[in-house]
Amino acid sequence: MRKEIISPSVVKRLPRYYRFLSDLLAKGTGKISSGELSKIMGTTASQIRQDLNCFGGFGQQGYGYNVEILRDEIATILGLNHKYSAVLIGAGNLGRAIANHIAFTEKGFTLSAIFDVDETIIGENMNGIVVENIDKLKDFCKKHKPDVAVLCIPKNVAESMSKQLIEYGINAFWNFSHYDIAMEYPQVSVENVHLGDSLMTLCYKKTLTEEKENN
Amino acid sequence: MRKEIISPSVVKRLPRYYRFLSDLLAKGTGKISSGELSKIMGTTASQIRQDLNCFGGFGQQGYGYNVEILRDEIATILGLNHKYSAVLIGAGNLGRAIANHIAFTEKGFTLSAIFDVDETIIGENMNGIVVENIDKLKDFCKKHKPDVAVLCIPKNVAESMSKQLIEYGINAFWNFSHYDIAMEYPQVSVENVHLGDSLMTLCYKKTLTEEKENN
């Protein structure tokens, strides 16, 4: 049964389904059952069937799921066909890595411009894009109406920068800064990446197992 | 009441508490109530009190929580005082950014060595550490017994690399590759960072709001 609102827990799992199904497709697997997929992914068959049925059943009883159809359907649900235009703000260590390392095109985006304040970085070529001076951002946004901004800037400048970007019409953020955009602007779409939090979580896990071993 | 096992949902929130409490402390805030904190963090006072009581109550009725004590307590629970020794495998775009951008020391770790296969990168200095040839990894591990490995390598080499690292005695991974270590080695601690998944999730959110606007 097709559901109007897909629960956050299901949404969070969609990219992972997409990845595993892409791998299977690359391997030439034509069909797969919820049971087989659950073993590969380390979940339960029940959860897989529940999840997939949020968007209407495209499995076949007694057979399973067609890998290609399923993968393409998930791609459509995620909106990966959109090629939203993205601007990257901040071309320091992290911004540079994002520009060079992330396959934007495969994930529904096109990286269309990079901006920084640092004179020594401006003019540099990153993955085919020349880093521009941040003071050209306003004009660029007026002209090209980018859809999302990738924030690779420190927390203290992220506040005023997101304010500006929202004024310039941007309503979605891939946020690597520790500034909490979603708190102040509830209407915009924000995906936060808190690498520091992730590392601290690892520290917690490691500490836990250490303690277990010492008991 | 102190709980033996802290639920995953609470653990995931701990680094965020730590961040907000650190900010408050930096601002000179001495005490805070669950109500005030909930407004700042965008949660409920009830959840905050529930969460904090997993490790035993260190609030004071009628007063609130002492910010410094609370922050230090969370730091201890996370194990941030440990300074676990970390080796970084893969000094490409992403590895480079990790080495330069992440404050390992504040998050319970010390970055002690960086390894790569690429001759053009080996010898380079990153944040005070010279990139070494990957064939020196085994000796390094024997000698220095590092605690965790940060994997900034492609999926196809991640499989054999994690196998080796586990043989060399490493039992915790900060994993930026798409290889699923935890599936094959359930005993090791793994924290995955799937930047691609995060970007696809943003694509989904953006697509959702677009659809809403067109209705």
Place this chain on the structure above:
DNA sequence: TAGATTGTTAATCGATTAACAATC
């Protein structure tokens, strides 16, 4: 048809929120 596997409902489990007595 028989076997397999889905789609879907019901049962269980866990996490969040609400309420309030305890107490500083």
Place this chain on the structure above:
DNA sequence: TAGATTGTTAATCGATTAACAATC
């Protein structure tokens, strides 16, 4: 003491798992 706010129990909500009838 009176007011405020915690610690904790109970109620609600959501997510996962189990079960099984529908059906390819």
